[in-house]
Amino acid sequence: MMTQANLWQTQIDSSSFAELCAALYQREINVLAQGDFPHCQALQARLKSLPHYVSRTAHAMVQVNNQQHSPLLLDVQNANWSAKQNSTLPLSGQAIDDVNRWYLTSNIRVGLVVPIINRTSKQATIVLDCVDRIDLAKGRVRTNVAGWFELTHSTLEDETSKKLKSFSNDQQLLKPNKKVMMAACAGHTWQGSHKSAPLLPSLRELLLSCNINWKNFKKTAVVTNGLTI
Template structure:
């Protein structure tokens, strides 16, 4: 019975999935075509894997439970943008204490502040002895440093405002709103594993 229900749900979502896939393909192919001096083997590998990741991302975006609105035409999440980057209360002491007092697990989605926007990354290694963690794309973060840090990239404590900004690509320049940054295919996949009721854990891929 479960398989039959799942089948009909997928059938009903076919137009939705098709539109998401089309938008993701268009965006990814444009990104690939703009890469300068890339090795042929690298480009071939990326293009070869594209159908799998596009279909997977589209399916998960259509299935996951998120408080954000799904823009089918652009294959993005949307929400009202705040006037400023939501980093108030994100001092090093608060952020590091949060990570030190939870049970860290590989795969947990975490927000990273860059110069103009916030991105999603995930933990891939935890060093309890040295009180630090490593993320897939942004490297190591030292949780033992309690003084105020202005370094970029900067690890943030997840909350609804921060995660919303990261998922939607909201951006700011000189404390003013600017054009959004389109999240990468990997970030969109990560956005589907966020547990919006408990940021201390990640939802496994369906």
């Protein structure tokens, strides 16, 4: 039975969904307009699939927000998650051996949402990716976008060299925790030792953010009544 409260909630959901779709469409059209496509068929394929992914992402974000299974705040107008940004990169507990041990002993599965730090000489950003292959025999995992990461223990290194901040790599797999995952979802960025303006996560990253299990980062989100939460 539809009560007045249910009707009011449905109207809010419908409004939020519509605003999210509009913001996502505007963002993705700008991305496609600036893209470098080898032939028009590639662009046509992206445009053809766009309504499906925009609708799916907007629906998932509304459901996650309504179910309150995420510590993030939903910014409907900008189609983004917001959270308070740390003054410095949240790298506590992210020594190489700590990260490797987590992935080697956590019984992780394909599809798990994981954080990756992207670094340049001036900027660092934490982004979301997902595991698409696990090769424990060789001590490595592969993520969908970033590729393979070696998970060998570096027992001969001293503590300074084992710290993530000393890495010269452009990309490094991180161990999921609340601060790191919130930073990734909200597009937090740092320049040197100072925080800078957030970046807008991609449509793919927003969809991945809705599959995070905030109570247990070793698992993906569960599905209730056909809704991702």
